[in-house]
Amino acid sequence: MSVARPARCLLSKRFAAALKPATPTCNAAFHSSARVEARKKQRFQSIRAEEMGLTSSEKVQKFTEENFQPYTPEEIEVLKKHYSPEQMEALQAGEAAIDPKDLTIQGRLRRDPYAIPYLDDFSRLAPTVDRRPKKHSSPDFTKIRWLSENEFVNDIQRFAKETDAPQAKAWMEGKLNDPTLSEEQKEWVKGQLAKVTAQADRAKALEGKQGDAEGLDLLFERSMLNDDNAPSDTALAPSLGKDIPGISGIYQNPIDPEDQGLDDEGIYQDLKRRTGLSVREMLDLTVKILVVRMVHNQTRLGKIRSVWVLAIAGNGNGRLGIGEAKSVENGAAVQKAKLLAIRNMKPVPRYEDRTIFGSVTTKFGGTIVKLDARPPGFGLRASARFFEMFRACGIHDIAAKMPRSRNPMNSVKACFEALTNQKDPNEIAIGRGKKLVDVRKVYFGGNVL
């Protein structure tokens, strides 16, 4: 039994509209032979539903009775357990309002495999479909005004009363443990307690200031909240006010004491969150600018010169990243590129933590980069930019060649791609169903350089 059956008529109509076959939009003939539909002969002559007697009133009646039966008394009993009497009333009214025959004629029941298993469930709000109900009606803006003198005093008095909240809170907490109270009463006390706790928290923020001159100072402190644009002696805007109740304590100082004063400008805070590295670790990374280009945007007013910077970052232990950034200011571009390089750091597979696995060839634009693994002690035989990249990621033996274009930007990008996209020998072995043994670790008792 579908709990939400009363809604079926609404949706079934919608389905009927949605399921209409799409009419072909293009009627132009692209070739001279007859269209497939025209060529294909129907196997059966099409017969109308009326001729088959499907639309006769008896048939309609029969279908209606089979498919849209009213609720049985047992079902109503079950429903009563789930719905309040008001909801039940609405449910039955809805049932009475809809003629099942209309459902038969106008509605469409989906029996295809992709049908949704329910018609609709109004007990929950679907966040993407349903509009969120408004909790409060909007205030009447025509009646908004400032408090008068008397009202302001009354408001302060009421506020002062709230500061008795800690006592009320203690009393209510005592009541909650009282065994003589019934469950309903306890529920009510709990509700009140929540309110009082909020008041007590507010009062706590004002602790020690209430009732003396300090409290009044706080209330009458000139700030943007209460000065109403009054004339003043200074050109500076009035401050926002310190220790504002309800706000103080919520916002933290952006400088994290964990950084030990290394990042007072907050440059690395976002990176810290993204990468999980500490500021100390990020400062210890090898970060280098490898390519700088002056680029120009030709506008109708003239050229806008910018600096394009490509930086690399590596931890010297198998991680490397590149970052590129552009800015009108050189310093901004450099900083952005360095931060992006740290952010884009990827693992570089290394054989024996000193060279790569086999030979790798990558093409990036017109640049082809060939990297070859080399024995221990070979060193880094590569161009200057590659040398920096290998050193940054902790590769000590490698040979690199660029047989074609040596564009600085493309060569760095190609090298990064080659280093990060090496094939994993273990993966190859697993794919081929072979056992992999590194003979260098077998001979000489594994005592190799």
Add this chain to the structure above:
Amino acid sequence: MGLPHIANLCSHLQNASKARLGLTSAPHTKYNLSVLLSLQKAGFLSFVTRGGALPPDPATLSTYEPEPLTSANVARQRLWVGLKYSDNAPVLRKMSAVSTPKRPITMKLPDLERVARGWDTNGRVNVRGLNMGECLFVSTSKGVMEVREAVERKMGGLVLCRAGP
């Protein structure tokens, strides 16, 4: 001659694995069969079987018996092979013919030893050394085998194709 068929087979298997096919077929020739069997031995293919125009049922593949070869059905036979994929990537990614019908390349033992160790040949023929995970298939007097096996058995022969990840 088998060499054009080998070149076609190489391109076909490479295309099929690029298209992420689960199984594909090749013409039923002796040369194709021996190359495919050695590919399977090297772990690039999951199975090799003879079949008709339609592939064998994958559910009953382990007990599949191809129909007996007769002169009536031999022209319709094909070799059905299963391609392997690991970690969402094809196991056999690159496959290219070394010998071509125009220029068959034969190599003697010293050259094969160099190639098997990953060094390029020097001299008459120009064959690049094997990279990590690559295999070279050589047709010897004892049949088609992988270059490492040929070196172990001290045999040279016609270098057919190379396959790799």
